[in-house]
Amino acid sequence: MKAVVLVGVLAAGLASVASGQGGAGDDLAKLVEARLPQIMPKVIAWRRDIHQHPELGNREFRTAKLVADHLTALGIETRTGIAHTGVVGVLRGGKPGPVVALRADMDALPVTELADLPFRSRVRTEYNGQQVGVMHACGHDNHVAILMGVAEILAGMKASIPGTVTFIFQPAEEGPPAGEEGGAPLMVKQGALENPRPGAIFGLHVWPGPLGSLFYRSGGAMAAPDGVTITVKGRQTHGAVPWGGVDPIVVSSQIIVALQTITSRQIDVTKAPAIVTIGSIQGGNRGNIIPDSVVMTGTIRTFDEAQRKDIHDRVRRTVEHLAAASGATATVSIPGGGLLTYNDPALTEHMVPTLRRSAGEGGLQVSVPITGSEDFPSFTESIPGLFFFLGVLPKGHDPDTAPRNHSPYFFADEAALPTGVRAMANLALDYLRNPLTGKAADR
Numbered sequence: 001m002k003a004v005v006l007v008g009v010l011a012a013g014l015a016s017v018a019s020g021q022g023g024a025g026d027d028l029a030k031l032v033e034a035r036l037p038q039i040m041p042k043v044i045a046w047r048r049d050i051h052q053h054p055e056l057g058n059r060e061f062r063t064a065k066l067v068a069d070h071l072t073a074l075g076i077e078t079r080t081g082i083a084h085t086g087v088v089g090v091l092r093g094g095k096p097g098p099v100v101a102l103r104a105d106m107d108a109l110p111v112t113e114l115a116d117l118p119f120r121s122r123v124r125t126e127y128n129g130q131q132v133g134v135m136h137a138c139g140h141d142n143h144v145a146i147l148m149g150v151a152e153i154l155a156g157m158k159a160s161i162p163g164t165v166t167f168i169f170q171p172a173e174e175g176p177p178a179g180e181e182g183g184a185p186l187m188v189k190q191g192a193l194e195n196p197r198p199g200a201i202f203g204l205h206v207w208p209g210p211l212g213s214l215f216y217r218s219g220g221a222m223a224a225p226d227g228v229t230i231t232v233k234g235r236q237t238h239g240a241v242p243w244g245g246v247d248p249i250v251v252s253s254q255i256i257v258a259l260q261t262i263t264s265r266q267i268d269v270t271k272a273p274a275i276v277t278i279g280s281i282q283g284g285n286r287g288n289i290i291p292d293s294v295v296m297t298g299t300i301r302t303f304d305e306a307q308r309k310d311i312h313d314r315v316r317r318t319v320e321h322l323a324a325a326s327g328a329t330a331t332v333s334i335p336g337g338g339l340l341t342y343n344d345p346a347l348t349e350h351m352v353p354t355l356r357r358s359a360g361e362g363g364l365q366v367s368v369p370i371t372g373s374e375d376f377p378s379f380t381e382s383i384p385g386l387f388f389f390l391g392v393l394p395k396g397h398d399p400d401t402a403p404r405n406h407s408p409y410f411f412a413d414e415a416a417l418p419t420g421v422r423a424m425a426n427l428a429l430d431y432l433r434n435p436l437t438g439k440a441a442d443r
Contacts, residue, residue, distance in 0.1 A: 047145035048119040054108030057172030060085040074155040083186035089167040097163025101198035104147035105173035111135040114408040139206035146420040163432035184378035209391030215365040216388040218348040222341035223301035225373035239288035248294040272304040339377035344384035358423035
């Protein structure tokens with residue numbers, strides 16, 4: 001998208017901000033609304049700068065410094081170096097009250113950007129021993145810029161805030177480099193939710209939905225991810241004499257096809273969606289040599305714990321029995337550990353009016369279950385949380401054919417960003433004014 005178009009969509013976004021959805025009679029919401037037009041040019045500039053200078057997980061040095069310098073300049077207590085490059089800011093309001101946390105993730109992906117933007121990334125680096133392009137193909141640049149904007153708005157109204165806001169800028173949401181810890185689990189381990197401890201946490205993610213809309217789901221919102229590695233062991237032989245060995249490539253192809261019947265024929269997907277995907281297969285190095293072994297890797301996505309265990313058992317049984325039937329052997333590794341992104345139902349119901357007001361008339365939707373995954377639930381294992389989505393699809397684009405997150409052509413329309421800033425600021429303020437009380441929903 002050309003620069004002139006970007007200027008146009010920004011103007012459209014600011015025009016919608018000026019119309020105001022802050023809620024008459026709510027002084028804090030009015031303050032947010034009044035400050036939005038002044039902060040949005042900075043948010044856009046930050047977003048473009050971060051987009052043009054993306055960094056992979058645990059290597060977000062430049063981004064972390066940009067964030068930390070900004071928070072420090074605002075007079076916000078700032079801690080750096082949490083989970084390698086994470087930044088935590090604590091804004092203590094001028095009035096007593098509870099604590100709430102807001103989170104943004106900072107890392108980019110090993111993707112070469114192909115979108116036609118004047119600020120597109122040309123960064124290249126080494127990842128897992130290979131030279132790769134680096135791109136904010138999942139939109140985390142927008143998340144950082146939005147939360148930086150929220151921090152400036154709230155810092156400017158500090159005296160009126162009834163409580164404390166913790167800003168969590170998290171590295172390595174897409175996963176840390178091989179052999180390293182990182183992401184939300186390490187931030188929690190290193191105290192991101194302590195001193196002070198929040199009563200709730202909110203996060204958002206840009207998504208190719210209707211421009212400027214917000215959408216959410218109570219309960220299970222994003223899938224629990226499990227990586228799977230399958231090693232098929234055959235017996236190497238000449239490609240011209242396949243009967244002289246056991247071909248692990250043919251066995252692997254049979255396994256891949258059979259695995260697809262687990263979700264299409266063996267489980268009741270009306271109870272909860274589930275996915276089994278094989279994303280890579282590696283074996284052999286010459287066309288006339290049948291190799292000794294093949295290694296496949298993939299992902300399993302589920303929303304129900306009983307179904308998750310059942311699918312794991314079915315994957316192991318399918319792989320092992322098919323290999324044995326062909327005279328091969330196979331091992332299956334499913335380390336587990338992925339968490340379901342779970343929106344606490346009580347907190348969600350409590351905050352839906354805030355989301356509706358922030359999105360404007362007709363702008364709030366209930367989402368279908370999203371089979372992508374997040375590490376945000378590491379924060380919500382001990383406190384209630386709400387994770388929601390911001391539609392960034394340019395007007396006139398078909399959501400069924402538009403490039404999605406992780407595509408080299410992924411594009412987030414900046415006209416949606418005011419809604420993101422408004423929503424995060426309002427969630428923090430509304431929670432502080434009227435915190436959730438009572439027992440958190442059962443997990």
